Amino acid sequence: MKTKKITISSMLIAIGVIVGNIIFIPVGVSKCFPVQHTINVLAAVILGPGYAVAIAFCISLLRNILGTGSLLAFPGSMIGALLAGILYKKTKNNLLAVAGEIFGTGILGGLLAFPVANFIMGKKIGALFFITPFLISTIGGSLIAFFILRVLDLKKLTNLNKEA
Template sequence: MRTRTLTTMAVFIAIGTIGAQLLWFPTGIARAYPVQHAVNVMAGIMLGPGPAVVIAFMIGLLRNLFGLGTLLAFPGGMIGAFFAGYLYKKVGRKSWAIVGEAFGSGILGSLFAVPFAYIFMGTTVGVFAFLPGFIISSISGACIGWFVVSKVKTNSIARV
């Protein structure tokens, strides 16, 4: 079972890393990468909050190592992945993973990105500077992830 879980995580990491470069759009001062948020929702539902956070971290790390993303991939992706998995686990409804992703990435992730950008990137922005872009990206991606996962039999995927 552990091998299946690790393999599923590796597939999600590959989808998130490659897919981010195939589907993105500008949103104000940031770019929206809805594939990251779709993967967060799918991983949160299928694997739980812990593996979803690890997947989001690895996607952010690989995108930064390959020069395909910014450091802002970490706060939004990881916080959203946690809340998507956590709310799905607590409530048991797939739609709550969307709420968790939108709240985690769109609101908390965007607010956490402000001091994160200042400390690690030397960028000074207003408190709500990232909010519109993060919300647009997280909601659009979460809906894509929910649609995909609603078409897949989740009981056949490894659960942690």
């Protein structure tokens, strides 16, 4: 079972890093990445919160190393993945996983991006600057994940999430 989880995680990380070079929305110092939010919800439902956060971290790290992302990817992606995973684990409801991703990334991640941008990146912006672009990105990506989950055979996939 662990080998399957690691394999799926690796595939999601590869998709996230590769597609990050193709599909993104530049907003000031950030790059909004709807595919990240799709991956966060899918990982949260299929693999659980721990794997979802680890996948979000790895994608953010690799995109930063490759120069295709920014430091803002960390708070945006990881908080959303965590909330999506926790809400799904507690409720087994795909829509609540989507809501967790949207709130975690759009609101909490948008707020936490402010100190990262101001103090680490040296960009002087308003405290609420990232909420709107993060929300736009996460709503689009999370809804894509919701529709993918409706099509997939979740009985087979969610067996991987039982021990997560």
